[in-house]
Amino acid sequence: MQPQKRSRRRGVILTPQGFQKVQSAKSELESCENFNKRYTLADLSVRTGLDPDTLAKVFACEVGVDKQTLKCCFRAFNLELELTDYQLANSTSKLSNQTTWGEAPDVSLFYGRTEELATLKQWILNEFPVERQSQRCRLITLLGMGGMGKTYLSVKLVQQIQDKFEFVIWRSLLPLPSLKDLLSDLIVFLSNGQDTDLPDNTHSRTSRLIHYLQLHRCLLVLDNADIVLQEHTVQKRGYRNCMCFPYKGDREYREFFKRVGESTHQSCLILTSRDRFKEIAPLEGDTRPIRVFYLKGLQVPEVRALFKTKAAFKGTRDDWSRLVKYYAGNPLALNFVAATIQHLFNNNICDFLEQHIIVFGEVFNLLEEQFNDLSDTAKEVLKCLAFNQRPLSLLELRSHIKISISSQVLLEALESLTARSLIETKASFFSLQPLVMEYVNSRYIREKSTKAQQIDFLNKEPQLQIVE
Ligand SMILES: Nc1ncnc2c1ncn2[C@@H]1O[C@H](COP(=O)(O)OP(=O)(O)O)[C@@H](O)[C@H]1O
Ligand SMILES: [Mg+2]
Known part of the structure; x- marks a missing residue:
């Protein structure tokens, strides 16, 4: 990594930490030596040997002063100026970075x-x-x-x-x-x-x-x-x-x-x-x-603009909003879908929606990748919500989920699923987005059919041996 430009340096100011240090020391002295009365700039000037204008600059932390000034000020409060107590004066204004x-x-x-x-x-x-x-x-x-x-x-x-x-x-x-x-x-x-x-x-x-x-x-x-x-x-x-x-x-x-x-x-x-x-x-x-x-998904106008960069798509206002809702405004999923609509449905959004196939190809893979990252409990929660086809409360989820889990583990799973926008929460009820619902269902249909094929295969095996 090579720095591209150098910043100019014009004096130093206190960092929040340095400011805090000097303030605490000042307050302590005020309570011990000044009957809890605040020191004026004139008092501080006598103590530090710095003129009041310079001291005002030090405490305002905006205009740079030289490092020696800060050292003097710190010494007056029995403090040692450390690297973390000051910074370059121009580091908070417009910078050449x-x-x-x-x-x-x-x-x-x-x-x-x-x-x-x-x-x-x-x-x-x-x-x-x-x-x-x-x-x-x-x-x-x-x-x-x-x-x-x-x-x-x-x-x-x-x-x-x-x-x-x-x-x-x-x-x-x-x-x-x-x-x-x-x-x-x-x-x-x-x-x-x-x-x-x-x-x-x-x-x-x-x-x-x-x-x-x-x-x-x-x-x-x-x-x-x-x-x-x-x-x-x-x-x-x-x-x-x-x-x-x-x-x-x-x-x-x-x-x-x-x-x-x-x-x-x-x-x-x-x-x-x-x-x-x-x-x-x-x-x-x-x-x-x-x-x-x-971060939530994109809205209809942005998705339309995104699609426009691919081709001229045809769709009514309702088609567009259904499309965006199905994919929760997820721009990556929508990019995959746009390609399918373009290649298989002649840019016609309505024709695509009529197929009622939301999860397929790369969209399936996108969801699969996220699903595989989940804990077993989180997977069970998704399964349970998809199976019930309606929002469920925490209590309902606990009673419906097949594996035995503690409330703590269930709450952790719900937090993780919310963070990933895989579930939505409304008035303490949890639900799946249409896209996730479709995915979980299709995943379990696939799983079931694979299992059925395996059982089928095992059942057929003796026959195969006989033929051999
Ligand atoms: N605001 C946006 N405008 C246009 N396209 C976007 C926007 N945000 C994301 N995309 C598209 O979606 C894809 C996925 O976005 P990305 O930022 O990589 O998602 P994430 O980091 O959340 O997985 C990008 O490659 C890009 O094509
Ligand atoms: Mg990313």
Whole structure:
């Protein structure tokens, strides 16, 4: 990764952490030595030997001062100025940034998502006063079913806000690099290639990365982060004994995500994922620095625009809305379907819908891939909802599901299915989207017919032997 541009440096300002440190020390002195009365700038000027104007700049944390000034100020409060206490003055204003895109896809054909982009920008860029900067979003998980457009949205978002950051890194975690390698890549990039003598263990390496996230305003996107939840990644790396842990997958990676979310810094990490991370979920909140964004499908006008780039499709308003509803606005599934309608139905949407075949070919494979990732309980939930053909409450699900499971395991399965947009929740009732309903039914029909064929084959076997 080679930095593309260098940022200019104009003095330093306190980081939220540095500001907090000096504020706490000041409050302590005010209570011990000043009868709980606040020190004026004139008082502080006497204490620090700095003139009041300079002190006002130090506490406003906007205009840069020289590092010696901050040192003086810290010394007056018996504090030592550390690397994490200050940052470059221009790191929060408009920046000339350094960007690395990895293998991010070309998103020039991009439709809709105006609201989603607006919300995410507000979460990431919303400028809080310095004492509330710790409330700015540091970790966002962008959740949704495969093919829903998470990758595309993340790239578009980064394109639109990259100039607000000093460093921008977009990376796919497929294939999954070792955490150590990823960290060293990120650190080398964020240090302009200077920091190459890195600690060997991942914990210290993560601390080093967080140091850079404090020092500079960085935007990191890790796409396909759900790979760290998958069992086979554990097995591939030979940690078979991890199977006895309650959580699957790469625990180190998830600890890393959690630490980036929890520690104070001025950067933002975005994860795109098909499932939630149990370590992060309890820390999330609508007004917290750690948030989750559920990505839903595209709307009819956007799907029409998308189809138009393929061919001129024919359909009534009702045809279009049925089509989009069946596929829950999933752009990947709709792209597959568009090709079928184009090649087999002469661009006629109505003719295709009349076949009543929603799940086939690549659409089946798309769902199959997601289904295979699910826990046994989650699979049972889908089966149960498909079999009953109506929304069910938690209580009903418990009584209908054939395998014996605890409420805790059932709730976890429901959370995972919601995160993946495989089920919908309305007034505490759970239901399947038409696409998922069709898939689960067709999957079990296939399974049954395969079993029937096998039984048929076994029954016929003696006859075959006789013929031989
Ligand atoms: N906003 C969009 N506009 C147009 N096409 C899109 C959009 N979002 C996704 N797509 C299409 O859907 C496909 C799947 O999107 P992607 O972002 O890879 O899904 P995910 O990451 O959720 O699996 C893309 O390859 C692209 O063709
Ligand atoms: Mg993706």
